[in-house]
Amino acid sequence: MHQVPDDFFARAPELVAPELLGARLLVDGCGGDIVETEAYALGDEASHSFRGQTKSNAAMFGPPGTAYVYRSYGLHWCLNIVCELGSAVLIRALHPIDGLDVMAARRRISDPRLFCRGPGNLCQALNVTIALNGLLVTQPPFLISLAAAHPEIAAGSRIGITKGRDRKWRFVIPGSPYLSRPLRPPTPIGSSSVKG
DNA sequence: CCGAAGATCTGCT
């Protein structure tokens, strides 16, 4: 584990996203190791930045390393880390390690595999809300340490989007029990399943 | 000015 270099996030999100796998993400000392990320680029029709800067997505146009937190479906919060201008990496799941009892209480469940399974659950477990929007993830209450060694990485289609499904910008540690969904093998032509 | 859509999650069938 080591410090994040100053220019780490000042790159294309599809390069940063796989490198965040295995990194430890803590918020006020609570969190664990990232096992699933997705990249959203500027000019990417699936990205919130696609139609330009607005009030709600302004953090996406902030400096690299900025936290972009948005509300999803009126209920959940989701955490992104801004990369080069107008792009970001969505943190989708992590392996809970520190503050397990706190996360259990926030999530009101006891199975650690479910604490941070999916972007909404992750934010509930780490107490990430709009209050953290616009803050730098290289500063408190955030703490990010990159993995000492690169873990095994696999890529697939992003989840829950209707546009931009062609890009294989979902990155996971294959076989991890903490993924929001398992990574499925490439879908044969003509299959009923579309999601990867 | 109004309403459709949305980077989700849970519980029930």
Add this chain to the structure above:
DNA sequence: GCAGATCTTCGGC
């Protein structure tokens, strides 16, 4: 596998 919960911005009329 699917519908419902729930809210806010922004795009279109």
